[in-house]
Amino acid sequence: MLSYKHVPRSSLVGVTSLEALCGVVDRGPLGRVRHPSEFSNALSRRPQQQKYHPDGSKEIVHPDGTVRRRSGGREETVFPDGTVVTVERNGDRTIVFSNGQREIQTAGFMRREYPDGTVRTVYCTGSQETRSASGTVRIRPPRN
Known part of the structure; x- marks a missing residue:
């Protein structure tokens, strides 16, 4: 009506x-x-x-083609190149790149997942961990 x-x-x-x-x-x-x-x-x-x-959801379409959606405390931004950024209510951020890579950012760590199966994690302490698709794990201590 x-x-x-x-x-x-x-x-x-x-x-x-x-x-x-x-x-x-x-x-x-x-x-x-x-x-x-x-x-x-x-x-x-x-x-x-x-x-x-x-x-209650809100959608904003910018002139460059970027679309931002907000609903239920979650915000999702889709860029023209295909990159999607999702921010949860607790501040965790997930970025899915157009080349297939995925990055997860939290308060405790940042993890990047590559299309070949390799996962690289950087912890808030500064230590790094790299897991390859073959199962090899490489741990680097924090830099001083």
Whole structure:
């Protein structure tokens, strides 16, 4: 169901007539457009598109093609080259690169997984561990 809230004409600058027909809800300087499919677009002066979904999630599409999604305390950013960065609520970060490598960053360690099966881990103490696909393990003590 479409809803329409009266908005002063001065705040409709840059709003198309189609957006005005969909129902502009006054939130901030330019407002927010509520669509029949229950998500809404934020209207801002920045050249990015913001979508707010009914489940509370938010999606921002930047002009360079980067897409940032936030939902449930988790943030996911997809870059144009295919790299995906996921940040969990506790601060753990997972980066999946377009070349197949995967990096996991936590408070205790940073681990990089390579497509050939090699896993390199650097711990917060400074020690490093490298596990190759053949099963070889190499441990380096922390540098002083």
